[in-house]
Amino acid sequence: MKFIVHDSPVRRGDSNYIARVDLSAFGLPGEVEQLWLQRREDGLIKICCIPFRAYGLSLADTVSLSADGTSVIGVVSKSGRRVLRVLLMPVVNAVTVMNEIIGEVSRLGxxxxxxxxxxxxxxxxxxxxxxxxxxxxxxxxxASRAYWEWADSVPFSAAGSNS
Structure with a gap:
């Protein structure tokens, strides 16, 4: 099993545990993404990171967990946020382009x-x-140097559930 992890989740200080998303529902069998989560005062669960591979999830979405609390199985409510993902191909200028993207992200706040x-x-x-x-x-x-997508181009689906 390959784990996709968030080394520096944007809301690490808010999070208090992780749960996983089985990525086989999105064409990535044998892979899971670990999402940082926070239990809100009302008992609901909020995402505290920006999903890399799972579709249909965004920062601050409210989700439901499996009975054992280890897996995200559904979306309770959307935060209204979106995730734009960019994957650069292994080319000579990848570092320069990534710096350009991160610079623009910073400029936009x-x-x-x-x-x-x-x-x-x-x-x-x-x-x-x-x-x-x-x-x-x-x-x-x-220029065939990158692939980009909106994470909500496919709705969330938990492998092995009816979510």
Whole structure:
């Protein structure tokens, strides 16, 4: 089993445990993503990181867990946020392009997390437009140097459940 982990979740201080998402429902059999979570005062569970691989989930979404509390199995309510993900191909200028993306994320005042040195997940709050980031991603994709997507292009689905 391959674990996708969040080394520096954007809301680490808010989180108090992790649960996993089985990524086989998204075409990645044998992989799970560990999400940082927080139990709210009302008992509901909120995501405290920006998902790298799981679809249909975003920072601050409220989710439900399996009976044993180890797996995310459903979405209770959406936060209104979106996740823009960019994966750079292993090319000579990948570091330069990643620096350009991170610089633009910073300029826009957004949050992001890195998975390795070529994959970034960017939190896009409700009502915020990011044409400058999409322009960078589309330019790199057109040159076959990157792939980008919105994480909500596919709804969340827990493997082995009816969520």
């Amino acid at each position: 957004l949050l992001s997390e890195l998975s390795g040195d070529r994959h970034v997940a960017i939190d896009v709050p409700a009502g915020v437009d990011v044409p400058s980031l999409i322009d960078i991603a589309e330019r790199e994709e057109s």
